[in-house]
Amino acid sequence: MDMMEQAAALKERLVAFALSPRFARELDRAFQLSDPDGLVEDEATASMIVDHFALQHRLASGDTVIDAFLRTHPDLSPQEQALLLSWKDVVEGIFEVRGKDQEALTLFNLVDELVYRARSNMGMSALHTIDEGMFLICRLVPLGDGWMISADISVLPADARDEMFSQAAEVGLRKPALVFRNQEKLATARRLLAKQREVFIDLYGAEYVVVPTDQLRSRLDAFWRALMDRAQPGAPPRDAEPDEPTDAETVAIHFDPETGISLYFDFGLLQELFANPSLIGRRRYRETLSSYLRSDDISPAAIRLLTGPDPDNASVVFGKLLKKKNFSWPEHGESLLRRYKARYFETPPLPTTVPVSDTMARHLRERPA
Structure with a gap:
């Protein structure tokens, strides 16, 4: 076999x-x-x-x-x-058929801009209707030195090119991890991120700033303008921030050095808590901290920002929250984060800034409005 x-x-x-x-x-x-x-x-x-x-x-x-x-x-x-x-290493994408021989297809992934030589477990006869120039939406898994098509595929004609490029751009922005299979793109994104972080720190004096929630949009707009003034390519879209929660009074705008902009609502409330641990007895403070700890959408970085200024106070706060008298943040904090924020530790953090190739940028500029 x-x-x-x-x-x-x-x-x-x-x-x-x-x-x-x-x-x-x-x-x-x-x-x-x-x-x-x-x-x-x-x-x-x-x-x-x-x-x-x-x-x-x-x-x-x-x-x-x-x-x-x-x-x-x-x-x-x-x-x-x-x-x-x-097979846990799956490649998802929108592929342009660049070549075809008796054994495999040569596919160019519009999402990560890498080339894959892919075979079908049903043989090339199953792909007899596929010609060069067509597009495939499919999944690939490793097989020796090449790749195997996994699951059924969607086949689109060559004249769907505009639609496929647009869809690939949307996929890349929604799922940056798919783009960053391409190590050159990852390196480019990290360079862009470092430059953008410099702009943020020049503007706000630190890697995060805590502001009233109603100032969120104006503060982000100021950052976007500062990026444009320095002609930084790859800036995040200006409408990237979520709707403002009506009950949050403050928000931290954090430029994480590894991922980029993150927003932490009610951060000011928790700053009060870590400055005065006795506030953990109040329901609102306790529930907000518990939400930060348990939410899959809040990065461990947010909790590290809160605990960093006073680890002793952090020990008291979490000791009372978890009902563990001997809890020590310096000793137990990292394992606590790994327990509640496991997915953030499973894979390396990736930039949210996705660099766009010249070909993709040209297509997006030229596509009909």
């Missing part, structure tokens, strides 16, 4: 395992999150949801389906185990 045959058989077993009753509830939930209106009818879309669930979805236990499959199939060979684990 060659590698492709082995991969095809293994993938079939993995998908059957993912579709088994033991995961039915979590798979239903995955479909609801991907298709909240329950309107998935396209076979390729449904196949991609199942594929993501089988390869990447984080189960309630913290594992992936691949992890569970490996545990329940200890008889797999080392090669099969390694192949399965490699």
